[in-house]
Amino acid sequence: MDVDAFVLAHRGTWDRLDRLVKNRRRLTGAEIDELVELYQRVSTHLSMLRSGSSDSALVGRLSTLVARARAAVTGAHAPLTSELIRFWTVSFPVVAYRAWRWWLATAVAFFAVTAVIALWVMGSPEVQSTIGTPREIDELVNHDFASYYSEHPALAFALQVWVNNSWVAAKCIAFSVVLGVPIPLVLFQNAANTGVVAGLMLQAGKADVLLGLLIPHGLLELTAVFLAAAVGMRLGWSVISPGRRPRGQVLAEQGRAVVSVAVGLVVVLLVSGAIEALVTPSPLPTFLRIGIGIAAEAAFLTYIVYFGRRAARAGDTGDIADAPDVVPTG
Numbered sequence: 001m002d003v004d005a006f007v008l009a010h011r012g013t014w015d016r017l018d019r020l021v022k023n024r025r026r027l028t029g030a031e032i033d034e035l036v037e038l039y040q041r042v043s044t045h046l047s048m049l050r051s052g053s054s055d056s057a058l059v060g061r062l063s064t065l066v067a068r069a070r071a072a073v074t075g076a077h078a079p080l081t082s083e084l085i086r087f088w089t090v091s092f093p094v095v096a097y098r099a100w101r102w103w104l105a106t107a108v109a110f111f112a113v114t115a116v117i118a119l120w121v122m123g124s125p126e127v128q129s130t131i132g133t134p135r136e137i138d139e140l141v142n143h144d145f146a147s148y149y150s151e152h153p154a155l156a157f158a159l160q161v162w163v164n165n166s167w168v169a170a171k172c173i174a175f176s177v178v179l180g181v182p183i184p185l186v187l188f189q190n191a192a193n194t195g196v197v198a199g200l201m202l203q204a205g206k207a208d209v210l211l212g213l214l215i216p217h218g219l220l221e222l223t224a225v226f227l228a229a230a231v232g233m234r235l236g237w238s239v240i241s242p243g244r245r246p247r248g249q250v251l252a253e254q255g256r257a258v259v260s261v262a263v264g265l266v267v268v269l270l271v272s273g274a275i276e277a278l279v280t281p282s283p284l285p286t287f288l289r290i291g292i293g294i295a296a297e298a299a300f301l302t303y304i305v306y307f308g309r310r311a312a313r314a315g316d317t318g319d320i321a322d323a324p325d326v327v328p329t330g
Helices: 003-022 029-052 056-074 080-098 100-122 125-131 134-147 154-178 183-203 207-240 247-278 286-313
Strands: none
Touching (some): 003 056, 029 056, 080 286, 100 207, 134 207, 207 286
């Protein structure tokens, strides 16, 4: 299929359907008939594109238009359960999946900074002396680090952890409104803190304690933070480089994607907080606690890849069905 020729031949029809959908509450009888006819015609166009084109962006845009037209024609709203199912099987995973390059780059940069700082702390007594006195460092590595996870009641600690982790992710989400510029600084601060603690623990020969207490909850927790940072920075980049679509339309779409991720991560961070409060300080063997953390991380990534890739291949962007084309203005 010659996609350019197809678009050129039918763009007028699509634009007309889009205008009718937007003005659906003020249509005349003739315009309502036209809306139904165009909905059927554009549905056929969408079917042709899905079978003969690999342009996922175009398929996604036309899918959204057809969904909006269907809602206007039927006048029906999906029940809440259907909306929830769509969110967890399409909207959230496809947004996360489509941001995988940003997500992976964020993780690589974070762990690189953490590793460099940890090695620096390990190999420099001068740096260690600026962190604390020998007695303070000894207290940290031999008592404070481990007791942090068990000195509070499990439910209260789970709530505290969830709030703290959600705050870090929320800052990454919030900073997307300023093009994501402060997000690398937030990540660097967290990587630096992790690197300092890791360096002190490794220097003291406490690698088993470090990994046994961080891995169970840390994998899922950091993955959630990386995802929040990734979509925030991606939103900023969409303003700088919107591609071939109007900047306002891309910004609006990415902004709604950020909201989807923010909602989804509330649950993901709740799970990681529960693991940190209930599994990390538990008397279970270290290998079993680490195994639980790895299993939780693997389950989350499998969920994202399975549902996200399936939705992406279907041309779905995860955007809301009746989305405006540009950022709303007052």
